[in-house]
Amino acid sequence: EDKVVQSPLSLVVHEGDTVTLNCSYEVTNFRSLLWYKQEKKAPTFLFMLTSSGIEKKSGRLSSILDKKELFSILNITATQTGDSAVYLCAATSYGQNFVFGPGTRLSVLP
Amino acid sequence: NAGVMQNPRHLVRRRGQEARLRCSPVKGHSHVYWYRQLPEEGLKFMVYLQKENIIDESGMPKERFSAEFPKEGPSILRIQQVVRGDSAAYFCASSPRLTGTGVDEQFFGPGTRLTVL
Numbered sequence: 504e505d506k507v508v509q510s511p512l513s514l515v516v517h518e519g520d521t522v523t524l525n526c527s528y529e530v531t532n533f534r535s536l537l538w539y540k541q542e543k544k545a546p547t548f549l550f551m552l553t554s555s556g557i558e559k560k561s562g563r564l565s566s567i568l569d570k571k572e573l574f575s576i577l578n579i580t581a582t583q584t585g586d587s588a589v590y591l592c593a594a595t596s597y598g599q600n601f602v603f604g605p606g607t608r609l610s611v612l613p
Numbered sequence: 614n615a616g617v618m619q620n621p622r623h624l625v626r627r628r629g630q631e632a633r634l635r636c637s638p639v640k641g642h643s644h645v646y647w648y649r650q651l652p653e654e655g656l657k658f659m660v661y662l663q664k665e666n667i668i669d670e671s672g673m674p675k676e677r678f679s680a681e682f683p684k685e686g687p688s689i690l691r692i693q694q695v696v697r698g699d700s701a702a703y704f705c706a707s708s709p710r711l712t713g714t715g716v717d718e719q720f721f722g723p724g725t726r727l728t729v730l
Contacts, residue, residue, distance in 0.1 A: 537719075545704055545721035545723050546656070547721070548718050548719075551718060603657070604655060605654065606655045
C-alpha cells in the first residue's frame with residue numbers, strides 16, 4: 504500500500520530558527536513529490552520535485568528530493584510567525600494517485 | 614482568473630439528512646479530486662474524476678457516498694444519511710489536462726466544512 508510519512512508531526516520553534524521537515528514515501532510508480540503549506544484554509548502549493556539532488560528554492564524555503572532513499576526535506580531558514588502552519592507532503596505516481604502524509608504542524612513563537 | 618470554487622463553505626446537517634458539496638474547478642481543468650480532512654488529521658484521498666467519468670474511487674466509503682462530474686456544471690460529492698463521523702472538511706482540487714507524463718500540481722478549493730449534529 505502506498506504511504507507517505509512525515510516527521511516530526513509537530514514542532515515548536517522561535518523566530519529566527521531554522522527548521523527541517525522530513526518526508527519519506529513508498530509509492531508504486533513514483534513520479535513526483537509535492538510540498539504544500541496549509542494554514543486555516545486550503546493547502547497552497549510550495550514545491551514539486553521530480554529529480555534527485557536538485558534543490559528548489561523560494562525565498563527562505565528550500566526543498567530537495569532523494570529518490571534512492573525515498574525521502575525529501577523542506578528547510579525553512581530564519582523562521583517567522585507567519586510560517587506557522589501545517590506542512591503537507593504528497594507523493595504522486597504515474598497512475599495519477601496522490602498520497603498525502605499526515606503533515607507537520609509548525610508553530611513559530613515570537 | 615477564478616480558482617477552484619467550493620460551496621457551501623459551511624454546511625450543517627442533522628443525522629440522517631443528505632449533504633451535497635459542490636466544486637467548480639479552475640476553468641479549463643478537466644480533473645477533479647475530492648479529499649476529506651478530519652480534525653487533526655491529514656488529507657485523505659476520496660475520489661478522482663474526469664468529465665463524466667470516475668477514474669479512482671478507492672478512497673471513498675462504499676456506502677452513502679457518491680461523486681459525479683457531469684459534462685456541464687460542477688462536480689458534486691453527495692453524502693446520504695449523514696452520521697456524526699462524517700463531520701470534516703471536504704476539499705476539492707483540480708488539475709489541468711494530462712500531458713502524458715502524469716498529473717502534477719493540484720489547485721485546491723477553500724473547502725466545505727460539514728458539521729453533523
